[in-house]
Amino acid sequence: MSERVAVRKTYKLFIGGKFPRSESGRSYLVEQTNVALASRKDARDAVVAARAAVKGWSGATAYNRGQILYRVAEMLEGRRDQFTALGVPADEVDAAIDRWVWYAGWSDKLAQVYGGANPVAGPYFNLSAPEPTGVVAVVAPADSALLGLVSVVAPAIVSGNTVVVLAAEERPLAAITLAEVLATSDLPGGVVNLLTGRAAEVAPWLASHADVNALDLTGVTDADLAKSLEEAAAGTLKRVLRPPAGPVDWTADPGTGRMTALLETKTVWHPKGS
């Protein structure tokens, strides 16, 4: 009896809840696997999908977003073997699952912790509340294929932003597998869009795209590229998270800075009177 021939997986992009190949028809080889090589057009399609998802996702209740992020943790828990098979250490998979749980709980607490009543000197109701900034383009960290990716995507979407994330160029397989988790977690299509390919090729189109509100450069290791991306982002005054000054310990308590950097504060005034 001959050994069963395995059915291999095609690693594709994740855009608008679907898994298309790159429209460019290109791929690059990672660990004997062909991975889609995203183009400018793919990046633009991803931004369109992310923008289309903003209204529904930011308009969903915080409770609903929290449950969906928790659902991602549930799905990831059930697929841990897929990640360890790709070489992701088991403790990193654990940490990634726990990170989804941690961020899930923030969805309905952000507004209380980062907003509140302002005691203005006059007869006015005055309230500040955080809101998502919109579409966030992210270059995922290169040094942590799964935990690093989760650590940049979850804080962006928990508040209602949608993202276009460029996976680490040399470690895209865990990222695409994570996209398959997201696709089965009740996360609306377009909330997370994942591209694989070269940061130097794709990131400039995201940095200069007028429909992108914020740019997270955490995964950009080339200082000159980071500078040019930040300069391009200035064209429409995107919020920019610069690359970290040194190596990041992705297992450490992440704090709230990644969430707050992608929030706007809206302040509403109304007179009081009888």
Add this chain to the structure above:
Amino acid sequence: MFEYAPAPESRSVVEIRSSYGLFINGEFVDPGDGGTFKSINPASEEVLAEIAEAGPADVDRAVRAARTAYEQVWGPMPGRDRAKYLYRIARIIQERSRELAVLESLDNGKPIKESRDVDLPLVAAHFFYYAGWADKLPYAGFGQRPTSGHSGADPRPLGMAAQVIPWNFPLLMLAWKIAPALAAGNTVVLKPAETTPLTALLFAEICQQADLPPGVVNIVTGAGETGRALVEHDGVDKVAFTGSTEVGRAIARAVAGTRKKLTLELGGKAANIVFDDAPVDQAVEGIVNGIFFNQGHVCCAGSRLLIQESVYEPVLASLKRRMAQLRVGDPLDKNTDIGAINSAAQLDRIRELSEVGAAEGAERWSPECTLPERGFWFAPTIFTGVTQAHRIAREEIFGPVLSVLTFRTPAEAVEKANNTPYGLSAGIWTEKGSRILWMADRLRAGVVWANTFNKFDPTSPFGGYKESGYGREGGRHGLEAYLNV
């Protein structure tokens, strides 16, 4: 219109020196390599004083003074002592408020009733508010935030802040910049606008009077080149800018690739939305306040009026009646509603865009009003028949010019209001509470005024979405811009 006898505020309360140096390390010094420029009264074109223009060497000197003061004095100083200096400054501002108000109106052209009743009380309140934060920073909600793997550290100041401010609220913008920076433990070099440096220089004297340690506050005067030298200086840890979106973009590019923290408060094109159930008289007061306050030189001005179609006629008629009552003239006259345009250059800009508005087909209207012969003046103006594609509906005019559009449904109002690259402020006028909250949720703007407009308070965060900039000024949120969090 009623005739009023002139009621000018006395100028004798303020003494303007014939020339001013740069305020560096606690004293006024002559510029090393720069020249001088003149600050004029925009209501009369009279020269008020000759001002030193800081060159790169002067800016460098100021940055070094601020750095030394940060490392040796202000940084190590306990928060409770920093607080006392800020309280002291707040008190001196209150004590000398009329002097500052008159000087502000002379140099800027804004009506004395605004500088006296709006600007100065807010300036003092801002210092008083942030004074109280100086010894409470661990309680500001940033204390337990781990950064770079370190957890539990108290928030730290950034170091030395470069601050560049505009001419529309010269002293108030100074307060918005300096008060939180100092409370958080930073030292500053501030550049006031070239057309309105005088109250900043008087503030320098107040720092001396308060015995503020030398170098904690430095004021360098000059134009765009001075500002550029300041924000591009390697010794700067933080850049804060309020001004045009165009300059904001240039600054964002200039700090790219550095570790300088940046906050920007830029332009706006706010929608002021009037629903058919709004009380017309109150709404009209809000419209007038929204666009004619401070000659419309307000980044958050309600410069796009959106009127629900069914009440377009009565609201417009009432607005025109009200506009005919506005008194344009001498800024020092206590009855003046609209003062002088700040500069010849700004007047040109307002004229140019108004001409474009007419050329593009919008209908222009101003009440009859006699403008003074000398100085820079522009009659309050509205354009009707404006579409979203018109330049006067898209570009910030920064003058007393209102573009009027209409809408039918709340959804259409939201869509039109948000149809702008800006996102600083918005106004809603309706008696229906649920509609206010529904609209407020959907308007992409940092400040939403419902049944009011152009209200400010030191406890209330202010700042924009989208191309109106990033970061907030005021409130607990305003501290974040000056802390290493």
